[in-house]
Amino acid sequence: MEAMAVPFERAARPAGRRGLRWLKGIGRFAREQPLGLASALIILVILFAGVFAVWVAPYDPLATDFAKLLLPPDATHWAGTDEFGRDIFSRLVYGARTALILGICSSLLGGIAGGLLGVTSAYFGGWVDTVLQRFVDILLSLPVIILALIVAAVLGRHEIYGIDANLMFAVAIPYMPKAARVIRAAALTVRTMPYIDAARAAGFSHPRIVLGHMAPNLAAPWLVLVSAFTAQTILLEAALSYLGVGVTDPTPSWGLMLSGVAVQSFSQAPWTVIFPGLAISLTVFAFSLLGDALRDTLDPKFRH
Amino acid sequence: NATPQRGGNLVFAVSLGEPATFDCHAAGSLNVMYRVAPHYSTLLQIDAAHYPKVVGDLAESWTVSPDGLVYEFKLRPNVKFHDGTKLTSGDVRASFERMRNPPQGVLSVRKELLADVASIETPDAGTVVFRLEKPNVSMLALLAQPYGCIYSEALLKSDPTYPAKKVMGTGPFKFVSYTPGAEWVGERFPDYFRPGLPHLDGFKAISLTPPSAVNALAGGQVMVDFRGVSPLEADRIVSTRGKDVQIFEANPAISTLFMAMINTQKPALRDPRVRKALALALDHWEGSKAMERSTTLSVVGGLARPGSEFARSNAELEKLPGFGRNVDAARAEARRLLAEAGQANLKLTFLNRKPWPFLGVYLIDQFRQIGVTMVQEQVEDSQFFARRRAGEFDLAVEYLPDYLDDPTAKWSIFVSHEKNPANIARYNDPKVDTLMEEQSRIGDPAKRLVVIRQLEEYILTQGYTLPLFWGRRTTVVDSRLQGYVPAPTNYVGQDLSQFWIKR
């Protein structure tokens, strides 16, 4: 149904510059996907908070104040204080940074590695495909959390700029096979498209075809995938932190804020538990909705 | 206090994980002791109510020769094993021999404690004689170690590893069943040698995660978790159970010290000025307030347990680096020392185990205030110990849990690294070694105390370690449960024979 509407209607329109096209695309997205727009805005706000945490957060997230332990929310501490007298709101703001850096980096890492694996697998086929697929099978036969848990536990901690690089790997590795699966399936379709044959017939090199011709056409499923991964990572990080293999205190992390002492102080200090939980839920919610909206916009046929 | 009533089952939580073995000789872990202790007797024991007084368990009476080399114990008559056989001195000797010189395939993790024993003799079925090579002021306490379970000689003969798999002793309770991850069940041993004991019909130790143990206490599903809870958790339990629970506090501290050991092999930390600066950064007194609410570690003290015979008064303590009340001055001094040492921008890591993230939080916060940045690395146990031993850290957590306050065993980790690889600060300091040796040989407690104080002060001024906090034990006990004594260690009084349930 979509196919028939396309050809002539757009033919008459002047192309416009690239930037303009983007703007128009965003405008269209906003009109067609109000929920997507809302979620994008939420993400922007969180992103803003994370990036400019230094200015947004009223307090230093690490600063303890032993005179102000477990204070309920008030005008000075909007979300109360925790068991060390640290300002919870500030920790939430900085926690956004942790969540987003970890979420985005590990999703990108897993998405890129898996995507390359998938597209290579699909493009070359044959034994390359067989070997890579078996490898993917192996990784895929373990639940994400199990794999992440074991990898995180095995690798231990290695912080770079306040972000645990090993944790990033631990989360990215389980995503790799998933991305490889989805991208391979999509790439198999793209692979049979005549324009790929045309590129081969034009004598282009394999890397040029894979990266220059196939990859851009896989951007839609890939973006959707990565936004879903980002949502999942935030949940996964929380779960891993809860299990004790995630982020390490005192790095502000939403997941961490939900484990340990906070759990036990629920009835006395519910704010220590409620706010981080809400922060996680809201962010994950926004990323998931955005993923949905992207999928609907970029490629209505792409569902998995 | 009413008269004890017979009957009832004690259901308690064990929130420490699963036992690796059932053998007391091979393990000192509380997760073993809480489950296994009710099934065994020891030769001597430490009276929980009058800690650290040593009383007899299987031994009815004993004499020590004036030169301190011969210890003779008279055993109680009519002690029976759970399999019905009678306990003789042979069983006691076999058990201690097993600890001292474990046969092939048997592990004894504390055989060093009995290093001074030359031989064990059994002149008759009711007498055991320990001959020492040299006198040891702590010998009785060592023989009272709660891990010194007495096993059946006959069974050991057929299988020296039986205690690892099977529970059979002379304790007040007979072993019934163990479901890994779920519960450990014991029942009253009717032929227990103390008449009328135990009061309980049996006990059930339920395996719970720490948060669910608190939930279970709050829900009245367990009567006690001996390990204790934080005051915050106690509040939560009280808020749902009210008068149905009683709170016990072991005062002022239990015999567990948490420290941050400083790796003296790291270039930056080789400089005593830097180490001293780190010590000066700490404000124990304020920190204690934060720890007090939400953790079980909050008592300020030096290397000796506050409240013990070896501890110094607060006034004396305040003279040691890091314990002063004028924190601002101390920190200014710390910054000066750092600058002097050329380490104004010091960056450190703190290697920590899983359960105590707050120690890192505290340390990092304190160091920040003198311009030292630190990150905490919390890793799984095996990595923790491997890295700690390999010296792959700047600061690492060290802890001294024990049933005793006596420094001889407890401070052995401060002996030079080349003598004791367990010294993770990795320094070699003859002065520490000499003082350690010296204090263990002085019979006069007062004189000994002087040396001990000197040793403590020396270690702390050298900045080999930063004592953090001593453990506190807040135990929530169901009001119906009687006979609980909040001893200043987690290890003693765990045979459950004194407990009874009020109906």
Add this chain to the structure above:
Amino acid sequence: MVAFCEAMMARVADEPSRAGRHTPDGRHAPFGERCYNGPLLSVQGLHVAFKTARGHTEALTDVSFEVDRNEVVAVVGESGSGKSVTALSIMGLLPDAGHVTGGRINFEGRDLLTLDAKAMREIRGRDIAMIFQDPMTSLNPILTVGYQIAESLRIHKGMSADQARQRAAELLTLVGVPEAESRLDQYPHQFSGGMRQRVMIAIGLACDPKLIIADEPTTALDVTIQAQILELMKDLSVRLGIAMVIITHNLGVVARYADRVVVMYAGRVAEQGSAEAVFFRPRHLYTAGLLCSVPRLDSERRARLEAIEGLPPDLSKAQEGCRFAPRCPQAVAACLREVPALRPTDTGGLSACLRADELADGRVRWVGNAYGAAQPGQNEPAAPARKVLVRVDGLTRHYAVQSSWGGPNRTVKAVSDVSFTIDVGETLGLVGESGCGKSTVGRLLLRLEEPTAGRIEFEGRDVTHAGHGELRALRRRFQVVFQDPYASLNPRKSIGDIIAEPLRVHRITSGAAATRERVDELLAQVSLRPDLHDRFPHQISGGQRQRVGIARALAMEPSFIVCDEAVSALDVSIQGQIVNLLADLQEKHSIAYLFIAHDLAVVRHISTRVMVMYLGRVMEVASRESLYREPLHPYTRLLLEAAPTPDPVKEKQREAALIRGELPSPFAPPSGCPFRTRCPVADAECSLTVPELREVRPGHRVACLKI
């Protein structure tokens, strides 16, 4: 589960306008008028609009026509002209985005647009049945064929399961499915495409409907199967007295089967009338142009195809004047101003052309395309420079196909022992039914596939196993143009990039400016304006895309181009433009083509020699004249006869020459001659030996034992 669905649906069903039928007056037609004498179906002033992301699209504007009892009416028109929307509006099955915004659809006197959902359901399937284009997707894959046929019987006739089953078997037999009884329990995937379409027809016939609407019922099928299906439908409609609306864009089909023709253009009816009238005396310039641009088998081959230049209008924009005017070579000022109404013509039909009268008088007629009318025979290959460019020997390609569930791995012999040559500057046409291996031959030549056996020579050099470097050099010499104009251009690259990339990669031009210049030159060569440079493929039309594809191929200055169904997906009017372009380029650059197609007429138009394939083997190769005038192989003959020509008189007199049966499975091709199972002259001998390709006449080679 079912109960839940019913509850859910009760809500939906209560809304009377499930299909968006908003009648202007909202009045209900009186129920069941018995003695109704008017036309069976009458569509009056139908307007349909679609809500899309970019506003409203008027898909149908003022569409009116009638269908009488027992009559076969064909609706023809280019893609997007509103044929399917008309059909769906009648059935009340418009998609959610579509709305009838005006008009009436009377069926036996009742206005279908005013009926409620329940009444409409009763009409659907019982009185009006519909057959859809794609038999592969129109049957439910998880329900048995028997169930799907019996379903309407049980709904509308209240039959019991047994009765319905029995009747379903009868129906299957009626539509020519052998062993009907046993096939009732099979699933659609166990049927071939043609058989599925027969099942669809059986479903349509189930309740003896008064009208069948068939939307391109054979477009997805092969010529041979198409003929079978159409014959069947025609036959049944006559025998059972059912009126039919056949929607198609194949004028040959129209000529053969339709009594009356409705020509649509851009959502409006352009012309309607009897088949003879429309074909021989078109009274609309669009119809005239359309008829001219169809390549035909029955008349002299012209050097150039007529083509209607330009593109159909964008229906989401407001339309003024005659919608065809911008493309009409005879448009006058009035045409651009005035919306022409449908008026009666001298031929008894209706036309919406302002110049219909002048057409009738012969004062205006369709005049050729922008290239100017070429003289017949002008560019016949004069004295062919017989220099072999490509030589193929015993080319074979087998595919191992892994069966997903059960069964051993099987081999598809896609191409077996194919040998031919292509001379410099000539066009070899390659025809055959779907799946016979045409594309595979092309791909093997391009070295996009590795041959299982055989040898490919290019300019005298063996390139069968050319290595990486050699292949890279070779790629510049042979190129490809693909069928699907939507899929053959990378949607993420601009037109300029698409053409420039090979230039850059092969360092044909150096520097951005030179490249840009060359790209513009190439665009000009394929008659595209340079301002398309920055557009993306989705922003241009199908025909333009195909030109870009050709420009991309030309960029390498090849001496040989494989055109794999290069015009099959295009509308007739656009098809002519592309074919002409290809011919011009060949003349200018003396490029050789392998022109793959299944439309025999197009192949005849463009090729110097033609090769016919069947099940991976070459059946016949000959020069164009020789092959079309005197086909020797029984398969070629049947193929040529099965293709209907746009001439109602000839077609209606012609005896149907049907190829029996279906294409055998490529997994298990018949022994001996692959065609023997469907061949009218085959005998026992044919099953024993695979016939050699023999030269029967000079330059005319045939693989048949019976010649």
Add this chain to the structure above:
Amino acid sequence: MPRYLGAKLLQLVLTLAGVAALIFLLLRVLPGDVVEAKYLAEGGNVSEEVLAAERTRLGLDRPTHEQFAEWMGGLVRLELGRSMWTGRPVAEEISSRLAVTMEVAVMATVIAIVIAVPLGIASALAHGSWLDQAIRVLTVAWLSVPAFWLGMLVLLGLLLVFEWGPPIEHISLFEDPLGNLTQLIWPALVVGARMSAMIARMLRSSLLEVLNEDYIRTARSKGVRESTIVARHALGNALLPAVTVVGMEFAFLLGGLVVTEQVFNLNGIGKLLIQAVGQNDFTLIQGLVMLFAVFFVSVNFATDLLYAALDPRVRLR
């Protein structure tokens, strides 16, 4: 068919062998082992020789390839070895805990299906309406809540509001089904609700896709009632991909319960894994990972078979 099964099984075995190798190597990447965790954790002062002796006893001092060969050899004989922590056979450690996990997994799946199917159908049929939007947003929202947080809130809620907590001692399903239910229904609800959101979303999108298929139009053109169209024509086709999702989710659940078991203190294999990881009990971790992998591939295999049974297009020959 047998040939296909053979090939498929061979592939499964290969995958499992790969998992075995992967996990074995992974666990030996960094130094440290169970012995240190076992004897040093209580802060004791255990001598090096004691540790060395224990390593020898557990075979940890042998070259890695020998250990690997031994373990793989054991796998071939279907032996998982003994837990390095407790010394009990790994199979025994696992089997005593498997029932709880399986029970929760099955209960959660059933709950998920019961919730998801009507939700998904309603959402698809009311496509574009406020109901659809609400279901869409709700399911996404539901998937965004961390499961352990929800579990925590549920537990604390029960405690604070009803002053009641689920039983902490395991109650056997066979001895006291009701008691068993009161214990396991909470984790099953938390997990099942989450899973239901996943399935509902899947079902919605596949049903929407199916409702756009040509054969649905065919059915409409026959005059079939909308309810019948959904129930007979669309649902069957839409459920096929959902079967795969359910299978996949169920297969992952065995391991996915890790967090939930921790929250609800269930003595299942998830909790066992956390414990094993904390103790570096190599053999136990390996055994558990193999269990997850075997379970996953066999459930997937079963799903494939089920799919084949349901979809006539891939029916077994």
